[in-house]
Amino acid sequence: xxxxxxxxxxxxxxxxxxxxxxxxxxxxxxxxxxxxxxxxxxxxxxxxxxxxxxxxxxxxxxxxxxxxxxxxxxxxxxxxxxxxxxxxxxxxxxxxxxxxxxxxxxxxxxxxxxxxxxxxxxxxxxxxxxxxxxxxxxxxxxxxxxxxxxxxxxxxxxxxxxxxxxxxxxxxxxxxxxxxxxxxxxxxxxxxxxxxxxxxxxxxxxxxxxxxxxxxxxxxxxxxxxxxxxx
DNA sequence: TACCAGGAGAAAA
DNA sequence: TTTTCTCATGGT
Numbered sequence: 315x316x317x318x319x320x321x322x323x324x325x326x327x328x329x330x331x332x333x334x335x336x337x338x339x340x341x342x343x344x345x346x347x348x349x350x351x352x353x354x355x356x357x358x359x360x361x362x363x364x365x366x367x368x369x370x371x372x373x374x375x376x377x378x379x380x381x382x383x384x385x386x387x388x389x390x391x392x393x394x395x396x397x398x399x400x401x402x403x404x405x406x407x408x409x410x411x412x413x414x415x416x417x418x419x420x421x422x423x424x425x426x427x428x429x430x431x432x433x434x435x436x437x438x439x440x441x442x443x444x445x446x447x448x449x450x451x452x453x454x455x456x457x458x459x460x461x462x463x464x465x466x467x468x469x470x471x472x473x474x475x476x477x478x479x480x481x482x483x484x485x486x487x488x489x490x491x492x493x494x495x496x497x498x499x500x501x502x503x504x505x506x507x508x509x510x511x512x513x514x515x516x517x518x519x520x521x522x523x524x525x526x527x528x529x530x531x532x533x534x535x536x537x538x539x540x541x542x543x544x545x
Numbered sequence: 546t547a548c549c550a551g552g553a554g555a556a557a558a
Numbered sequence: 559t560t561t562t563c564t565c566a567t568g569g570t
Contacts, residue, residue: 353552359568360551394550394567402553438553458551514551548570557562 315470317498323468324505327512334511337448342416344373349444350402350436351393363393375407375415402436409434416449424452439488447510453501456510457491464513465491 338357339345344364351360364373366389371377378386387400409430413419419427427450431442439457446452465471471486471494499505 349551352550354550354565355552356550356568358550362568392567395552395565396567398553398565436553440552444551456551460551510551550567550569553565555562555564558560 315465315494315498317500319470320495320498323465323470324509324512327516328508331512331515333508334515336507336511336514337444339448341373342449343375345449346406346410346445347373347378347403349441349448350406351390351399353395353399353441355394359393363390363396366390366392375410378403378407379411398436405435406437420450424450424454427452428454439492443492447503447506451503453496453503453506455492455495455499455506457488457495458510458514460513460516461510462486462491464516 337345337348338361339348347367348360348364351363367373367378367386370385370389371381381389383400383404386403387396390396390399390403393399410416410419413430419430422430424446428442428446431437431445432439437445443454443456446454447456462471471491499509
């Protein structure tokens with residue numbers, strides 16, 4: 315997976331969809347909360363949950379932990395998996411405060427910070443990397459289901475299957491994909507932020523059109539079409 | 546009605 | 559070690 319190919323895809327997506335200016339949050343802490351709530355969930359549902367939570371408490375680790383467990387789960391209901399996400403959010407807030415909050419965590423190196431995040435119950439590789447990139451401005455490339463599918467269909471990742479196989483085809487490991495992107499693109503926080511946002515924006519443009527694109531496996535105006543339309 | 550949406554962890558094979 | 563199951567609401 316060479317840098318020219320990856321930068322070519324990025325240029326095509328940017329030219330087609332424009333800058334996305336991500337992450338959609340007002341504070342760094344809200345980025346972290348949103349990263350947990352958006353696990354396997356559409357962002358529109360996460361926004362509803364965040365609005366319900368903000369209506370009850372100020373969005374801080376202390377306030378979340380002070381909120382009754384049942385009330386927290388109820389606030390998170392629109393995001394789905396609300397019981398599990400309430401537990402995960404509380405686990406994160408506890409670890410966050412024990413670590414000394416944002417300022418103390420920001421002093422850690424990226425590998426140490428990533429290890430800390432992954433040690434928290436409910437924070438896996440993608441959630442950790444979302445937080446590292448968008449809350450801590452670390453040069454970590456976020457690999458999600460859309461990344462896997464688009465770049466597999468474009469022939470830039472090994473593995474994968476038929477275009478209609480969905481997001482659960484044969485996969486390269488998360489770490490190997492992440493490292494491949496980071497090595498090819500170099501440590502560029504702004505590029506990583508915008509690139510991931512464009513991939514997700516493309517993935518969210520679900521127009522319920524069938525069949526799926528034969529090149530990238532997505533519906534509607536797809537990444538492969540965007541790339542192939544470039545000179 | 547059925548399917549899908551920016552995962553993660555536990556249990557089973 | 560790898561695969562499967564569970565968690566759950568909202569939009570189309």
